[in-house]
Amino acid sequence: MVKEHNILISSVGGQGGITLSRVIANAAMIQGLNIRVGETLGMAQRGGAVQSHVRLGEDAHGSIIPSGGADVLLALEPSEAARVSKYLGSQTRVIINTAPTYPIPVMLGQAAYPSLDEITGALEAIGCEIFVVDASRIARETEAPRSLNIAVLGAYMALSEAVLTEDTVKESLRKTLPARYLEQNLRAYEGGRQALAI
Amino acid sequence: MLDEEGSHKLLMGNEAVARGAIEAGVHVAVGYPGTPSTEVIETLSRYAEQAGMHVEWAVNEKVAFDIGAGVSYGGARCLVTMKSAGLNVASDSIVSVAYGDLVGGLVIYVADDPGLHAGMEEEDSRVFAALSLLPMLDVSDSQESKDAVVKAFEYSEQHSVPVIVRSTSRVAHGKSPVETGPIQKVPRKPHLARDISVFTRASPVWCKQQHTRLIEKTKALVPSVETDFNRLKMKKGQRHGVVASGVSWNYLMDALSRHGVDVATLKIGSVNPLPVNQLRELIGQVDRLLAVEELEPYIELRIKAMVADTDRKVKVLGKQDGTLPSVGEYDYDLVEEAVLKLTGGEKRCDDELAARQAEASSLAPRRSLPFCPGCPHRGSYIALNQAIKELGYKQDEVIVTGDIGCTILGMHPPFNSCWNEVSMGASIGVTIGLKQAGVENPVVATIGDSTFFHAGMPPAVNAAWGDTPVVIAVLDNEITGMTGHQPNPASGYNALRKPVPRIKIEEILGAAGIKKIKVVDPFDLEESKEAFKEALQHDGPSAIVLRRMCALVARRQRLTGPPSHVDGEKCTGCLHCVRTLSCPAMEIREGKMEINQNTCEGCGLCAQICPFQAIEGGDQ
Known part of the structure; x- marks a missing residue:
């Protein structure tokens, strides 16, 4: 029985962070786990920072993860991993997609954007274990250009301590996502899984 | 379902x-x-x-x-x-x-x-x-x-x-x-x-x-709500109690299970009437009571009033003594700290960890909300700004009131158009007031279609009735955008997606008594700018309806044009387009602008403003 497993998904609007949380939560539902999902909608389509808290297990009551309490962070964009550091601790395993989405002031040289090394360094200082994945490239190479979120899910499932089973996650992919994109998503999932498979 | x-x-x-x-x-x-x-x-x-x-x-x-x-x-x-x-x-x-x-x-x-x-x-x-x-x-x-x-x-x-x-x-x-x-x-x-x-x-x-x-x-209703929506859990001898309502109740449950704290709890599920019998029972036994509720101290004040009616001394912790804030939402950490303050426990603080977390989050760049690629409001604000400039005004000499919805994003750079935001429909009434106060330069109200139908019609009548020279710019994208594309009378369909006749905003404005009305396409910068220039110089109330379907709706209906292209030979890398339009479909590679072919909706605004005619697009 799962007591408490806290998954935080951090993304930029349009990357599919909310969809990823739906896939994970539905998989947990199929597995019969207690679930709390905390997210705020509204900015999801508009390029803002988007966070989804997915809490699984009997001891999950509130829909927001206690600070320092994330077991896993799935960051669909590198700087978005840094943004949610409040929720990270020495037990957190972090999967970071390496492809940045630059805000316009950064493109114009009016604001700074951290290097991947700066980000991973800062997270390592917290004690997190970091797994870097070029999910955007995996999505392109598996001909699933909009599925970087599912590639990150595949990478998460390659971690040996994933709470969800492969079968329920695949069933959730079938139930949650439009049927016409299922093949693409399964390819992206497999690509992500292999990227972190030992 | x-x-x-x-x-x-x-x-x-x-x-x-x-x-x-x-x-x-x-x-x-x-x-x-x-x-x-x-x-x-x-x-x-x-x-x-x-x-x-x-x-x-x-x-x-x-x-x-x-x-x-x-x-x-x-x-x-x-x-x-x-x-x-x-x-x-x-x-x-x-x-x-x-x-x-x-x-x-x-x-x-x-x-x-x-x-x-x-x-x-x-x-x-x-x-x-x-x-x-x-x-x-x-x-x-x-x-x-x-x-x-x-x-x-x-x-x-x-x-x-x-x-x-x-x-x-x-x-x-x-x-x-x-x-x-x-x-x-x-x-x-x-x-x-x-x-x-x-x-x-x-x-x-x-x-x-x-x-x-x-x-x-x-x-x-008191007996019903006490059975149906409020739960008192109190054992003999418990001296500490917590009352919680709304989402805070869940954080309380997290805190109690993590710390194994022994307190009486009352879950409040009815704000009116309050479970007064259960509250009285709780107040009759505990010495210290914590009220956990987001925003105003609504329950806390009523508890204090009830305590005052008894001869017991009960210390009430909540917002008034600074244990919890009135501003912002609650989370686990706030509630945990309050519970430990109630029971005399100590919150284990790892300052070093907190400093490292703060340092890591400081690396993240700000992400402000731009207009979507292909958003017609981008064209409306560019045209307005150009008109103001061409009439010889500086941007800070013409007051533009904003309204609720996506249109208010025109307050952000690079547009910097809207000066204020009040409530649904208020943009128009405020411009009338500015004129009555003696503002000499033209004043412009910007308002979306759904907001206009909601509360923008009465002040439009007021402007016409008083013959007050205000410019009402209705940015009509034929949908209620910010909340996720719900239909409104401008959409041509209802909540069940069944077709119904469109109600035209220009006809309402005309019936309201506004004589000078123009309908333009905000993707046509020249036409929209000229309409603004005329309206800004008009000595009575005037209106411009800038009509073009929301880009996200158009994309779903496959009505957007082919993506625009940059001619790398002609692009000088001046980045005038990026600075002026702040479009998320624009990327900079090796100093030159490139257009993301997946996200560009082909609105053609960048092609219209490029000083070197280096962009092709807008053929829709």
Whole structure:
């Protein structure tokens, strides 16, 4: 029985962070786990920072993860991993997609954007274990250009301590996502899984 | 959504409210979109036909509630939905209907936004329970959201009074498991009997009687709410107690299970009436009591009043002694700290970890909200700014009032157009006031189509009536955009996506008495700029309707043009386009602008402003 497993998904609007949380939560539902999902909608389509808290297990009551309490962070964009550091601790395993989405002031040289090394360094200082994945490239190479979120899910499932089973996650992919994109998503999932498979 | 009794579903709070309406056999559901309440009507509109329910969007919350009152008087059950700001709009009617009787059950669902995830004010609608004297339930997860709606209809019919179900962003947009109940078939009743002593407020004698009865109706609910929505868990000898409501209850449960703290708890699920017997029992035993509730100290003050009525000394911790804040949303950490303060425990603080977390988060760049690629409002604001400039004004010499919705994003760089934001429709009234105050330069109101229908029509009449020289710019993207594309009278279809005739804003403005009106395409910068220049120089009220479908809707309907292209030979890398338009489809590679072919909607604005004609696009 799962007591408490806290998954935080951090993304930029349009990357599919909310969809990823739906896939994970539905998989947990199929597995019969207690679930709390905390997210705020509204900015999801508009390029803002988007966070989804997915809490699984009997001891999950509130829909927001206690600070320092994330077991896993799935960051669909590198700087978005840094943004949610409040929720990270020495037990957190972090999967970071390496492809940045630059805000316009950064493109114009009016604001700074951290290097991947700066980000991973800062997270390592917290004690997190970091797994870097070029999910955007995996999505392109598996001909699933909009599925970087599912590639990150595949990478998460390659971690040996994933709470969800492969079968329920695949069933959730079938139930949650439009049927016409299922093949693409399964390819992206497999690509992500292999990227972190030992 | 139509599953039979006993199935287990993972539902968003708002979806659970929709399921509650289906279980309660609601005949009509009506609302105005407003984050975080919108998904109730959206969900119901998808199942309306199967569920045999009539579902519609109203033009504003007052109209929605008036329709709800009519449904009730007509003998049927009605759910009315809105966000907290919408409750203000509907309040005139709600306070009045509260005094009379009902026929069919009438439930108002209102969602507040502590933490300001959707912007606007952190208004605490619970205070409206005290103002309107209406019963109000306060929910903390999806199961409670569904159950509260079903019960609220029972209460409403038993006591002939509207009942409010109040939620907050974290509950309304959070997801948790729901066990479904039976779907009731509720027969319609005969409509109201004519009785003006109950259904009008016309006489002070009647009104006093109605007022007295309203107080009695709500008070009569105490035994029901104490069984249905409030839970007291207290053992003999417990000296510490916690009272919690809404989403905070869940954080309290997290804190108690993590720390194994031994305290009495009272879960408050009804704001009005409060579970006064359970509160009295709790106050009669504990010495220290913590009140955990987001926003205003609503329950805390009532507890203090009740303590004052006893001869016991009970220390009440909450907002007034600074244990918890009134601003922002609560989370686990705030509640944990408050609980430990109550019990004399010490919160284990790892300052070094906190410093490292803060250092890491400081690396993240700010992400402001730009207009979407292909958004017609981008063209509208560029045209307005160009017109102001070409007439010889500086941008800070022409006041442009903003309004609610996507159009307000014109306040951000690089547009810097809007000067203020008040409430739905206020942009127009404020410009009239600016003129009456003696502002000599032209003033411009910018307002979206849905906002115009909501509360922009009366001030447009006012501008015409007073012959006040204001420019009303309606940025008509034919949809209610910010809340996720709900139809409005400009859309040409209704909540069920059935085609209906479009209501043209220029015809309303003309009927309102505004003589100078122009309809333009905001993707045509020259045409839009000229229209603004004419209007800005006009000595009476004028209006421009800038009409072009929302890019996200157009994309879904495959109506957007082919993506634009940059000619790398001609592009000098001046980045005038990026600076002027701030379009998310633009990328900079090796000093030159490139257009993301997946996200560009081909609006052609960049092609129109490029000083070197290096961009091709806009052929739609």
